[in-house]
Amino acid sequence: MSAQDFTIAAGLAARRRLGATVAMIALAILLMLISLGTGPVRLSPLTVIEALFGGGSDVSQVIVREIRLPRTILAFAIGAILGLSGAALQGLLRNPLASPSLFGAPQSAAFGAVLVIALGVADVRSYALPVAAIIAAFGSVFVLLMIAGRNAGLLILILAGLAISSLAGAATALVMNLASNPFLVLEIAFWLLGSLEDRSFQHVAMALPFIVVGAAILLSQASAFRALTLGEETAQSLGVDVARLRLFVIAGVALGVGGAVAVTGTIGFIGLVAPHLMRPVIGHDPARLLVPSALAGSALLLAADIAVRIIPSTSDIKVGVLTSIIGVPFFLYLIMRERRALGGGVA
């Protein structure tokens, strides 16, 4: 094979990746239109587009632009940051089982938010909520990476993640346990299940800035993840400041996941699943996986949020419950696939 041949081969691969990314964008847009049209009043995608741009009846305009648009924007943005966080953590740790929810980040963020509500220091719609969630998420990811050290195996990561999420869960339970007001307990519990129902533009304003900043931080580190393919030491010899990279990833994940959890509660396993869906089409390059994983995360959460509105049931199914019901079996499947590596061998 000559130098020219491999330039051509690389060009073909780049075109395939671009095609896949464009297809994911189209899918996300389509799902957003369906999401805007789904609810007690069903609207066709055409009516939705009309209403979005100020046409159609007043009723459909109110439904689309004021009731359903915030929910759809949140589903898109939160799905994206969860998918992106998963891809970034998998890139940092060179490990396909890494994800925010396995490391206890959403659970810790939820604890931070619950504590703020229980203490009554702030209203459910104040910025204190996302800030507390971000601080707690930062703490959890930081502790996890401290425990993991430089070249942590799968087993250490998963055990440490289990410990951290258990601790966050226990701490949350303690707060609920000690809460004086039963209505407060009910509110916290429902909110912990993770839901996008009845979210307003106020919620969007609360979460979106943090999500955007977190995503920007993670995306800015893309090429460093690629260099990490050769391990931390070699990446450092190539000029990657690995210690700074870790800090950036912790900050990006904490901002994004903390901001998301503060308005929706815990929505798990999107970050684990999204990168895996994209690898067969995009390849394993951790830098190239970031954007497609974010789009896959958006598509997954939008689809899940549409599903909870369509599935007939006596009471509302929470979207966080649905993503876990689908995500955990997927996790089990991944464990089965990674069995050899988990058994202690070097994959």
Place this chain on the structure above:
Amino acid sequence: MTMLSAEHLNVALGGRRVLRDVSLQLAAGHLVALVGPNGAGKTTLLRALAGLIPSVGVIKVGGEALAGLPLRERAKRFGYLPQGHMVHWPLPARDIVALGRYPHGATDPARLSPRDTEAVARAMQAADVMEFAERRVTELSGGERSRVALARVFAVEAPIILADEPTASLDPRHQIDVMKGLRAAADQGVLVIVVTHDLGLAARFADHALVLSQGHLASQGAPAVALSEAVMADVFRISAFRAEYQRETVIVPWAEI
């Protein structure tokens, strides 16, 4: 010309002194074999010289103090090949080799400048890995993977190459391939430092040998001299068969003493 020098280098890891007062001066265009028993501090010396771990003492690269160089500048001066040739994701061999251009600002293998593309192609030809450019490294044999790793280091086009046991777990043919590749780089003016346990390869291919023993330099010089019978006995606690074949030094470890 002195390419790399260290004066009174000391390294402590986890409270244990691993390197004691190591001083050396190494010239461009030399292949230097770094030998010593297990635990003598060979890998630590390599890492310290590349600035990957903190050390006390003065290291100079081409006359400049290593401590004063930013990370990116250091990366351009050292091609570092760690033990094991670990690759964590199944990327095509070409993308792995292209990572060698990372210090030069080429962080995306799909968008290399013509200059970087040429450097990658040169490195792949030098290491003879062109034929599996598009294959995933995880699907290659151990020997092929070690050649890809070598190509990745060549692609940096650094004046210094530091290779940590590049021949470990390779069959004899691939060991010779790798050593010849490194020798060729040295002949083009690169300073190559190779950590190895194979005293035979060290004696044959190196211009200069460094013998580490318990963290200090026990001996250094031309291989036949630095790996004298006395050093073999004191440092390695073995006797060796010594001869000359095709005008090259032959050392075969023989018996424990």
